[in-house]
Amino acid sequence: MGARKYDGRLGIRTVGLRERDGHSHYNRYEATPYEALDRLFQVYRFNNAERVVDFGCGRGRVAFYIHYHFCVPVVGIEEHDKTYEEALNNKASYRHRTRHIKAPIRLKYGLAEHYEVKPIDNCFYFFNPFSSKVFKKVVHNILQSIERDSRSADMILYYPTKEYKRVLKYKTPFRLLNKVRLKGASDPHEKFLIYRLSK
């Protein structure tokens, strides 16, 4: 199914790119492809996800997709004002169709590195939203929250960079659990890496 058709099913608009005007740490908007999400969730299951956080949620595709298919609470954080507005519009039309899903879905305007990680947050999603310097700060906040309120947590990276992998390998107790490659992908980066920190 094409991305526009999939969007249509969820009542959202997430197709397209938004380039950044020369911001060195914050990356452009581009949504995780639906076929990649379909593939990820053939393999990965939310066993005990209390809340999923999408750091740099853009127009919200991943947040709405997860909420729709798994009915788990989701929070998305986005710092680009226009993109955030678009995510809010998407939420209004998405929620119009999915009032029956009780799990909350929250969209927060602001910087991922300023987000206060809550004790219920235990699954963290990143599709290359920012530089590894900002990633390090966000990961530090996640680890501090886990230190305060001990829990297991998963981290999912789409299109992972060497730098992100290095941060997780050398600076955190998160360990690689699984790699999910996309069928027919010629680009070696087109995959998910799933990391877990077990209590």
Ligand SMILES: C[S@@+](CC[C@H](N)C(=O)[O-])C[C@H]1O[C@@H](n2cnc3c(N)ncnc32)[C@H](O)[C@@H]1O
């Ligand atoms: C590659 S897109 C990913 C969108 C969405 N997570 C997905 O996979 O469909 C990255 C998004 O992160 C946002 N972003 C970049 N730096 C950010 C920051 N420091 N805090 C919050 N959002 C940020 C960008 O504006 C962009 O919308």
